[in-house]
Amino acid sequence: MESSQTLLKLTAELQKLPGIGRKTAERLVYFLLKSGDEQVKKLAQALDELSEKVILCRECGGITETDPCPVCSSEKRDRSLILVVEQPLDIAIFERTKNYNGLYHVLMGTLSPLNGIGPDDLRIGKLMGRLEKGDVKEVIIATNPTMDGEATALYISKKLKGIDVKTSRIARGVPVGSDLEFVDEITLMKSLEGRLAI
Amino acid sequence: MPLYKDEAIILRHYDLGDADRIISFFARRYGRMRAVAKGSRKLKSRFAGRLEPFHVISITFFGRENAELFKLSGAEIIRAHPSLSDNLEKFYRACYLNEAVETGLREGDPNGAAFHAVAQTLQRLADSSSPMEREWITRFFDVKFLSALGYRPSMGHCAVCRKEWPGNGNPVFDPARGGLVCRACGGKQNNVISLSSGAVKFLNRITSTGFDKAARLKPSPQLMDEISRTVIAFRNARLQTVFRTEQLLHSSLKE
Numbered sequence: 001m002e003s004s005q006t007l008l009k010l011t012a013e014l015q016k017l018p019g020i021g022r023k024t025a026e027r028l029v030y031f032l033l034k035s036g037d038e039q040v041k042k043l044a045q046a047l048d049e050l051s052e053k054v055i056l057c058r059e060c061g062g063i064t065e066t067d068p069c070p071v072c073s074s075e076k077r078d079r080s081l082i083l084v085v086e087q088p089l090d091i092a093i094f095e096r097t098k099n100y101n102g103l104y105h106v107l108m109g110t111l112s113p114l115n116g117i118g119p120d121d122l123r124i125g126k127l128m129g130r131l132e133k134g135d136v137k138e139v140i141i142a143t144n145p146t147m148d149g150e151a152t153a154l155y156i157s158k159k160l161k162g163i164d165v166k167t168s169r170i171a172r173g174v175p176v177g178s179d180l181e182f183v184d185e186i187t188l189m190k191s192l193e194g195r196l197a198i
Numbered sequence: 199m200p201l202y203k204d205e206a207i208i209l210r211h212y213d214l215g216d217a218d219r220i221i222s223f224f225a226r227r228y229g230r231m232r233a234v235a236k237g238s239r240k241l242k243s244r245f246a247g248r249l250e251p252f253h254v255i256s257i258t259f260f261g262r263e264n265a266e267l268f269k270l271s272g273a274e275i276i277r278a279h280p281s282l283s284d285n286l287e288k289f290y291r292a293c294y295l296n297e298a299v300e301t302g303l304r305e306g307d308p309n310g311a312a313f314h315a316v317a318q319t320l321q322r323l324a325d326s327s328s329p330m331e332r333e334w335i336t337r338f339f340d341v342k343f344l345s346a347l348g349y350r351p352s353m354g355h356c357a358v359c360r361k362e363w364p365g366n367g368n369p370v371f372d373p374a375r376g377g378l379v380c381r382a383c384g385g386k387q388n389n390v391i392s393l394s395s396g397a398v399k400f401l402n403r404i405t406s407t408g409f410d411k412a413a414r415l416k417p418s419p420q421l422m423d424e425i426s427r428t429v430i431a432f433r434n435a436r437l438q439t440v441f442r443t444e445q446l447l448h449s450s451l452k453e
């Protein structure tokens with residue numbers, strides 16, 4: 001493979017993808033070489049379309065081919081609710097529950113001081129802008145229950161203190177179908193704090 | 199491959215692939231290291247919830263000797279500090295401790311005294327009740343942590359000629375030279391800090407006080423100002439980095 005600049009270039013590009021090292025990249029390149037022109041062209045076309053058609057919604061930051069996205073432009077969604085998530089893919093996760101009918105807002109990450117990410121690097125200003133219109137009654141913060149996710153939730157809830165909007169945080173607790181024996185201490189503690197009357 | 203068992207503080211983690219994480223941790227006997235925690239982002243992982251920053255855990259990991267990246271095989275929580283994310287200022291300060299470890303210690307360099315300083319300070323921050331108290335806890339940490347790295351500020355002697363400090367005159371602290379500097383050694387240069395004699399006594403006391411007696415020391419607000427300025431200048435001269443967590447802390451205090 002030493003002689004071909006084209007192969008080296010492709011291997012180098014593949015290696016930039018998360019979870020792909022040099023060996024995996026080389027294996028993928030060999031696979032593509034073996035699988036013939038048609039397969040390679042389909043992949044190239046799909047990648048082309050990805051950069052041409054797929055964008056991030058200017059309102060919520062979700063992945064979409066129309067701007068604003070189908071959720072943001074739908075008449076059927078409850079415009080008084082915004083669910084705040086870390087990543088565009090989190091939207092798909094909540095959509096799969098088929099139980100949430102409000103709008104979304106993607107932060108594009110969490111506060112992560114040790115990785116150099118502060119509030120200005122997140123789409124928090126944009127969230128504040130969306131709230132200014134006054135339609136939203138409740139903001140549900142659904143960042144991950146990690147240390148960084150909790151700090152981000154805290155930061156947003158403080159920002160929202162001055163505005164007439166209800167702020168809530170998704171509950172943390174014991175996973176459905178799990179055995180208490182295998183649940184960590186912090187989760188158990190949070191599940192006690194967040195207990196509900198039955 | 200050898201299996202290692204130790205007590206460790208989780209510094210941070212970052213995602214690897216679909217379900218794994220790389221954990222950066224500071225182990226009491228082995229120093230700062232990194233390990234892959236396979237499947238740790240999955241709900242049913244035995245690591246789930248146990249590898250968050252600031253947790254003190256009992257850790258087992260394996261790998262070649264001197265490996266860059268180890269593999270995590272076990273984690274049990276010894277102490278967790280969930281209250282550190284109940285308050286942003288606490289959170290940024292705790293992050294600062296971890297940044298200090300990642301900045302000040304090379305991977306694989308054991309430093310039990312530095313470990314002790316971080317572990318004790320996390321507990322003190324978690325228990326703390328005011329910003330002023332936390333500023334004091336943080337600066338006390340700086341002195342102890344830097345001492346553990348071999349940078350103990352010279353407060354009883356001139357940092358240059360080692361002559362004992364006479365206890366009168368106008369004390370001058372030179373961050374670049376690592377402590378008080380007497381007049382003969384040129385305590386009149388730029389970038390030096392004039393200290394009150396109260397601050398000199400207090401800083402001297404800090405260098406010789408352990409964490410067990412730390413809670414008994416409490417500086418007044420003016421004294422705290424002097425101590426903060428001096429300790430931060432000393433730290434910057436030694437570690438030569440801008441702390442991102444400190445910048446975030448300052449901008450959050452302004453909001």
Ligand SMILES: [Zn+2]
Pocket residue numbers: 057058059060061062068069070071072073
């Ligand atoms: Zn949208």
Ligand SMILES: [Zn+2]
Pocket residue numbers: 356357358359360361379380381382383
């Ligand atoms: Zn001298």
